[in-house]
Amino acid sequence: MSIPAEAKSLARKRKKVPFNYNPYIRGGKLPHIWCPGCGHGIVLKSLLRAIHTTGMSQDDIAMVSGIGCSSRTPGYVDFNTLHTLHGRAIAYATGLKFAKPRLKVIVTTGDGDALAIGGNHFIHACRRNMDLTILVYNNYIYGMTSGQSSPTTRQGMISTTSRYGSIEPTFDTCDLAKAAGATFVARGTAYHFQELEKIIYDAIMHKGTSVVDIIDACPTYFGRFNKYNTPAEMMEKIEKEGTVSVKQAEKLSKEELEGKLLRGILYKSDRQEYCEEYSKLVARVQAK
Amino acid sequence: MIDRKMKFMQGNEACAEGALYAGCMFYAGYPITPSTEVMEHAGVKLPRLGGSFIQMEDEIAGICAIVGASLGGLKSMTATSGPGFSLMQEGLGFACMAEVPCVIVNVMRSGPSTGFPTGPSQSDVMQAKWGTHGDHPAIVLTPASVEEVFHETVRAFNLSERYRMPVILLYDEIIGHMREAFTIPAPGEVEVIDRQKPDCPPGEYKPYDTQYGDIAPLAAYGEGHRFHVTGLYHGADGFPTNNTRQIEEAGIRLLRKIDDNKERIWKNEEYYLDDAEIGIFAYGVSARSAKFAVRELRKKGIKAGLLRPLTIWPFPDKAVDELAQRVEAIIVPEMNLGQIVYEVERVVRGRCEVKGIFRGDTEPIRPAQIMECVTGNGFKPAAVDSEMTESMIERDMIDG
Numbered sequence: 001m002s003i004p005a006e007a008k009s010l011a012r013k014r015k016k017v018p019f020n021y022n023p024y025i026r027g028g029k030l031p032h033i034w035c036p037g038c039g040h041g042i043v044l045k046s047l048l049r050a051i052h053t054t055g056m057s058q059d060d061i062a063m064v065s066g067i068g069c070s071s072r073t074p075g076y077v078d079f080n081t082l083h084t085l086h087g088r089a090i091a092y093a094t095g096l097k098f099a100k101p102r103l104k105v106i107v108t109t110g111d112g113d114a115l116a117i118g119g120n121h122f123i124h125a126c127r128r129n130m131d132l133t134i135l136v137y138n139n140y141i142y143g144m145t146s147g148q149s150s151p152t153t154r155q156g157m158i159s160t161t162s163r164y165g166s167i168e169p170t171f172d173t174c175d176l177a178k179a180a181g182a183t184f185v186a187r188g189t190a191y192h193f194q195e196l197e198k199i200i201y202d203a204i205m206h207k208g209t210s211v212v213d214i215i216d217a218c219p220t221y222f223g224r225f226n227k228y229n230t231p232a233e234m235m236e237k238i239e240k241e242g243t244v245s246v247k248q249a250e251k252l253s254k255e256e257l258e259g260k261l262l263r264g265i266l267y268k269s270d271r272q273e274y275c276e277e278y279s280k281l282v283a284r285v286q287a288k
Numbered sequence: 289m290i291d292r293k294m295k296f297m298q299g300n301e302a303c304a305e306g307a308l309y310a311g312c313m314f315y316a317g318y319p320i321t322p323s324t325e326v327m328e329h330a331g332v333k334l335p336r337l338g339g340s341f342i343q344m345e346d347e348i349a350g351i352c353a354i355v356g357a358s359l360g361g362l363k364s365m366t367a368t369s370g371p372g373f374s375l376m377q378e379g380l381g382f383a384c385m386a387e388v389p390c391v392i393v394n395v396m397r398s399g400p401s402t403g404f405p406t407g408p409s410q411s412d413v414m415q416a417k418w419g420t421h422g423d424h425p426a427i428v429l430t431p432a433s434v435e436e437v438f439h440e441t442v443r444a445f446n447l448s449e450r451y452r453m454p455v456i457l458l459y460d461e462i463i464g465h466m467r468e469a470f471t472i473p474a475p476g477e478v479e480v481i482d483r484q485k486p487d488c489p490p491g492e493y494k495p496y497d498t499q500y501g502d503i504a505p506l507a508a509y510g511e512g513h514r515f516h517v518t519g520l521y522h523g524a525d526g527f528p529t530n531n532t533r534q535i536e537e538a539g540i541r542l543l544r545k546i547d548d549n550k551e552r553i554w555k556n557e558e559y560y561l562d563d564a565e566i567g568i569f570a571y572g573v574s575a576r577s578a579k580f581a582v583r584e585l586r587k588k589g590i591k592a593g594l595l596r597p598l599t600i601w602p603f604p605d606k607a608v609d610e611l612a613q614r615v616e617a618i619i620v621p622e623m624n625l626g627q628i629v630y631e632v633e634r635v636v637r638g639r640c641e642v643k644g645i646f647r648g649d650t651e652p653i654r655p656a657q658i659m660e661c662v663t664g665n666g667f668k669p670a671a672v673d674s675e676m677t678e679s680m681i682e683r684d685m686i687d688g
Binding site: 078 | 335336346348357362378511512514518
């Protein structure tokens with residue numbers, strides 16, 4: 001599915017007037033629980049703008065989450081929303097999508113939720129390639145429970161469960177997703193919010209499992225523990241200076257890319273989507 | 289002509305057939321002995337009917353997927369055994385909390401842990417009630433024959449849809465794997481209950497609206513009634529609450545759904561109980577041995593009778609209470625090292641003797657054991673021969 005030309009021009013036109021988030025926000029459910037300086041609100045704005053550009057009806061969108069700060073997202077937005085168990089969002093989403101394939105199912109999850117406790121569901125979802133959009137709000141830490149290590153807490157970083165610096169190697173969300181079979185793998189940051197909006201739009205429009213690793217470091221715990229003086233400083237160091245776009249990266253040497261994360265669409269392929277394959281199977285079996 | 293079909297099949301297959309009869313259109317699960325045939329049978333039948341079948345990465349994903357599918361509007365089920373049932377406990381609690389209908393089958397094997405995977409037992413009967421954390425309701429059904437597995441599966445779906453909660457079908461490996469002939473009823477012959485859908489405009493819909501009583505209609509996602517579901521304590525609108533009064537009310541309401549409807553959920557078989565002096569309280573496969581024992585004891589002039597619950601949770605307090613008032617003893621044979629006997633004792637409150645017969649070696653309880661328990665406890669009319677011949681024991685195995 002590609003974006004219709006008029007939708008694109010509409011999207012451009014919309015940028016001239018302030019975007020109206022109200023139709024997508026549930027009345028009376030704000031303010032949100034996220035801390036001052038947290039990027040989750042920025043991600044939410046990019047997400048709602050991207051959804052708006054798709055032109056999809058709110059009735060046709062389901063948002064499923066697990067447990068953690070990122071997983072509170074569905075509670076604020078006016079879609080079919082499901083806030084589930086720690087790590088299990090993708091499993092619930094799989095059931096819902098498979099039961100009702102015409103729903104666009106978006107999973108909002110975090111680094112701990114998706115890659116630690118929910119790691120098994122994450123890789124198997126990628127393998128199946130069911131049409132799910134998985135947005136990993138990667139804040140490098142367990143924010144809601146006050147700053148414990150996650151699978152993306154880098155070596156040497158301080159958390160409440162790695163007081164002397166983490167010794168554990170990390171997962172790279174995108175590498176993991178690609179290796180497991182996801183057919184759309186991308187990375188964005190809360191800092192590059194306009195780029196993020198486009199990436200999320202592409203992820204939603206992709207048919208198959210799409211994974212977006214959204215770098216969105218936690219100022220309250222990750223930032224304070226690791227000596228970033230302000231959320232803005234942390235964002236600049238981690239999200240701005242710590243990443244390069246795929247395009248920029250083409251011009252940089254291996255040495256210059258050292259320690260930097262790539263932003264943009266990192267991998268895309270065309271493989272049979274699960275629900276479509278299943279409906280073919282049903283047709284084949286019923287024809288007998 | 290009524291479209292009934294005579295079938296010869298095993299309990300696990302009958303379970304899948306019962307589910308299809310009840311309108312189940314979604315199966316998600318993970319294979320595990322001795323329940324796998326439920327899944328395999330569903331995997332053959334569902335695609336033919338246009339239903340959805342998916343093998344998940346583990347049992348946790350299995351129960352989560354069926355809850356997701358149920359919120360999408362489909363009647364959904366999964367089947368498992370002890371280790372898988374342990375993994376499902378958190379998802380089971382979520383389904384209780386979010387009030388999402390679904391059916392979970394546990395074909396009991398011997399445990400704890402990996403135990404003896406092909407060996408039957410009845411040792412998950414307390415887990416089925418108390419396995420998931422927190423105060424929560426439970427409906428657990430215990431069929432004792434292949435035909436009953438079929439009908440109790442239909443009833444499990446009906447209760448699940450009626451009371452908006454997960455219902456557990458609990459039977460043991462013997463019932464799961466034994467083959468018996470039975471008649472699959474014609475469509476419409478057995479009642480099938482569908483969930484109550486909201487009739488209010490989308491903007492007014494509240495998924496936990498108490499103006500409908502304790503059980504609110506449940507919309508399906510994607511059909512216009514946009515709503516929120518969470519495992520957090522929530523208000524009538526489904527959104528999280530930290531209001532202590534609302535939390536208390538919501539918790540009490542979950543239990544009251546079952547408490548107020550016990551009479552409709554309970555189902556017992558009474559066998560020679562009218563004039564019984566000795567009551568036997570048995571469920572599942574042990575009840576088959578108990579029935580045989582009752583017949584043999586009656587032949588010997590001992591007034592034994594059987595109370596067999598098909599609903600083990602909510603516990604049949606009323607039936608046990610009535611029994612306790614008129615028998616000298618209640619014998620509780622179960623294929624575990626003593627579980628449901630304590631529930632019987634709780635209700636009996638010392639009004640008669642309660643004696644358990646336990647067995648944890650994965651062998652079924654023999655009628656002879658039950659008869660010996662009766663006769664060895666002083667319930668001996670004249671001319672009782674407590675010795676069982678080998679041929680009688682052989683017959684136990686095939687007799688209902």
